[in-house]
Amino acid sequence: MCLAVPGKLIDRADDRATVDCNGNRLRICSVLTPDAQPGDWVLVHAGFSITTLEEADALETWSYLKNEAEVLDR
16 A cells, blocks of 8 residues: 655755655655645655645644554554
């Protein structure tokens, strides 16, 4: 199973970027999202930002993942 997670774009230089994924900072390739700017939310998969998304959708996804992790810990 593959999973893409939301990340908030922190900085960007050419086709490289740093995203914050729920407190974890990752260096990614941003070639697939050329219009994304720092402050935007992107969906990250396999080291690439693959699309932009709305903040509400990103936060809803992180909330869902947190709840599922809590269920699995029981």
